[in-house]
Amino acid sequence: MTAGGWLVGVLLELPDEPAPLRHYYAIGYEDRAKAEWIAVDHAGREGHVASSPRQGMEPVAAIRSLTPAKMAVLALAKGEVRSLGWRHPRRWLAP
Secondary structure, three states, rough: OOOOEEEEEEEEEOOOOOOOOOEEEOOOOOEEEEEHHHHHHHHHOOOOOOOOOOOOEEEEEEEEEEEEHHHHHHOOOOOOEEEEOOOHOOOOOOO
16 A cells, blocks of 8 residues: 555643643655654644653654545645644544
């Protein structure tokens, strides 16, 4: 399976929350490392990115690669970054 993009989770520490929360991003870049860095850059606008693992979760995790076909179905363009929010992105994880 060829990756056209990535679903990335970034762990954020927010002042109003007792524990860090994972924020999800859909990244329209093939390169996994680049997608992770782009997600961190965008997450930094919303809060402080955790610097170490918390409760067994890594601060930045590429959760799943997105095929070009999946990107087309969900209307994610190449090079696009889409913030998906705090809720588990089931729609993005379905085959």
